[in-house]
Amino acid sequence: MSHAAGSSWEYTVIEPPRGPTMEEAVDPSKELNELGADGWELASTIEYTGGGTKYLVFKRPGSATDE
DSSP, X not given: OOOOTTOOEEEEEEOOOBOTTSSXXXXXXXXXXXXXXXXXXXXXXXXXXXXXXXXXEEEEEOOGGGO
């Protein structure tokens, strides 16, 4: 998908799913596939200082009506 320079983006941020102990990661494939179907693309991750992923940042082109 092409996106013209100067166009706007919209963003959403999710926390990676955790298991019952809140330490192990749970496979996020279902949620990631749902986001992808809605046009979201993984843009970045935000890490904890000591390691591990705190947030997943997604972006998609904003619509002309978002302005």
